[in-house]
Amino acid sequence: MAFYTDLSDVYDALFPVSEAQKALFDRILSSGPVRRVADAGCGSGAQLLPFAQAGAECIGFDPDPALVALARKKLGRWPAARVEVGGFADTERLVQPPADLLLCLGNSLVHVPQEEAARFLRDACAVLSGGGRLLLQILNYDRLLLHGVTSLPLMTVADGAVEFRRGYAWEGPRKVRFRTALRVSTGGQPRIFHNDISLHPLYPDELWEMLSRAGFSDIRFTGDFAGSEFSPDSEALVSLVRKP
Template sequence: MEEAFYAEARLYDLMFPGGGASVEFYRAQAAGSGGRVLELGCGTGHKLIPIAADGSSCVGLDLSASMLAEARRKADEHGVVLEWVQGDMTAFDLGRTFDLVVIAANSLLHLLEADDLVSCLASVRRHLAPGGRLVLDVFNPSVRMLAEADGVRRNRESLSFTDPDLGRVRVEVAETYDALAQVTRGTWHLSTDTDPAVVVAPLELRSIFPQELPLLLELGGLRLVSRYGDWSGTPFDGASPLQLCVCEPR
């Protein structure tokens, strides 16, 4: 269902330019890991290309051919060599192990069913080398924000951007929240003054609440070692916007 959302990889990069503290956090994790890094849901390589530029041996896996094509283009542009694999993070077999597996930028939340989450985590477990770790980040669900997802189309000014060809692109989103499924169902509208429908795409994301995350990890053969609430390493609490988790085999 998310294929249309990620089909315009160049526009995605303009809307979500990446960089900053999150990249530096994952670069530091990779530097201390031993060198072999796998990122699931790697997208256009926001985090993996800088990690590879630091000297790590990197593999990026993503379901979207469009996102991987943009990742390859960017890696070539920067003179960085990586391996890119089109595949499903719920069940993959790369025939090797890694010192660090990364699932960044809410990528895990594309897995809407608990069985798929556990299958993904179990696949990660099989791909971890001795002493290897999984590091992931997902948002900490805000009950208030979920309750405000009423289906009304609203402007996301902070995500609007300027494209060299299209000019200023507005971003508007209409979302509803399915509390039983723990899934936010949205429609994203990208438009310009001359084109009201540059992109109209559905996007569904699951919420993973803090108390259930350790249980999902355990079912996948992993355990939570540390959980932070931001990129500076502040201990996680209920008000933290982020669940930044370091995990290892149990």
């Protein structure tokens, strides 16, 4: 996917693992045995890193080869961690059950049509152990649709040398064009990368039903990784669900 290939050089700077994410990962690791962890849409591998460091067997997969190369470099010190090129449809092929935890973060799930997202959730439940958990994070598309949001906040890093502009062009409630401009001013002449990809929104009620039909229980949404109450105004939707 050319979009993420363009981003790969600055991916970790734009999308660092937040302190709230780290704290949640710590709570998961301390709540019981976490022997095998998978990350669907693993990006640079940064979210898998704490689990690899804790001694878990880790498998990450992502459809973008440039990000897979980045993740392999990041996780290369841990022989029990591997990263493969693959998408959501490859979950059952790539994840050796039983996994104790499956991650799907960074709004990754809406990169595929809703039917494929539902299939992924069923496959995720199939590869998890009894009591295994899925940690999922997307944007709150109820809020975005209700307010007709067409632009997301400007992201800047490296003292403004990297700028990432993001816009939405709605084609109806089931599909939106995600249009971006990445400007990188480091190392001489500024470089600008434009991309336009399709996203397929999932709404809270719809996602709840998908998770339930997939076989998950203890379904609860929060508004961020710190566990704040989910509301119509929440920017994100985070859910840690369990396979019975």
